[in-house]
Amino acid sequence: MKKFILMIVLLAVSVLVLAACGTDDEKASEGTEDQGYKLVNEGKFTFAASGLYKPFSFEEDGTLTGFDIEIGNALAEKMGLEANPVTNPFETILQGLVGNKFDAIIGSMAYTKERAKQADFTEPYYYSGGMIFVAKNNNEITSPEDLNGKKIGVVAQSTYEEPAKELSDDIQYYSSDVVALKDLTVKDRLDAVITADIVGYEAIENGFEIKEVDKPMWVEQPSVAVNKENPELTKALDEALQKMIDDGTYEEISNKWFGRNLLDIDLEGVELLE
Incomplete structure (x- = not known):
């Protein structure tokens, strides 16, 4: 009889444990379902x-x-x-x-x-602002108008691509703004780069021999x-x-x-x- 009672108690404890686990699992997964949004990887x-x-x-x-x-x-x-x-x-x-x-x-x-x-x-x-950057020793480019016919570096499919095309027909495409800005310091590689003002200033702080031209042409969101x-x-x-x-x-x-x-x-x- 004692063995039978012990089995009942153990069974009850097991059910409670499983129920608790089930509750935790439900809590872990209910967030995205309750919010209604989908995720590529659950959780x-x-x-x-x-x-x-x-x-x-x-x-x-x-x-x-x-x-x-x-x-x-x-x-x-x-x-x-x-x-x-x-x-x-x-x-x-x-x-x-x-x-x-x-x-x-x-x-x-x-x-x-x-x-x-x-x-x-x-x-x-x-x-952030869309800004023109040139080599530190470049005194020929002081405004967007001076970029006519100049080689401009931009990241492909960025918001800087179309403005660059409006300023010049000589565009050099990059996958990294940092690489483009670095190329400004290489003789005859690029005349200018259009990128975010924040990125250009960060490059200057890291020792890039470049400078900004005029003020941001626009502010992006x-x-x-x-x-x-x-x-x-x-x-x-x-x-x-x-x-x-x-x-x-x-x-x-x-x-x-x-x-x-x-x-x-x-x-x-x-x-x-x-």
Whole structure:
């Protein structure tokens, strides 16, 4: 009789343990279903960047890091997901998003009306200006008009490509802005590079013998790009970004990389790239 009672007790304990495990599993998976959004990998927020855009996304000691990567990691944390950053060449990154290779692009991709035909975009997570850079000893180019007929370096499929084409018919394409800026210091390689002001200033701080020309030609709005078939994820990311701004997480990350808040900018009278 005692053995029978012991078996009943053990069976009851087993049922309770299994039930508890089942509850934990349900809690682990209920997040994305309750929010209504889909993920490429369950429980993970997989986001892509080029990995060639220092200080926004780059590899250091075999680890992907940078401002964009830390923003993506923080967004994942706010949504209760595991961060899973991956790399993809910028030239094909939108195609990768449309093809469901990853959930989002957090790779300093500026919102434009043309890109919005292929993907949805969150609110901007920083602002930057499109600026011309030349070699430090170049005194011939002092304005955009001086680029007529000059060789301009840009990253293919970036927001700088079309403005470069409007200024010159001699365009040199790169997969990395850093490499393009470095080529400015090589004699007869390039006349100018058009890229984000932040990237150019970072290169100057790292010893590149280059300088900016005039002032930014426009201000662009880098945002998180999301598959159009996943609007619930766009909404969740906007909510997570706002939480980061409200609790100081965003400012902490921005100050770490740039010593200032990249969202703290006076946009009155400024031309926004669209």
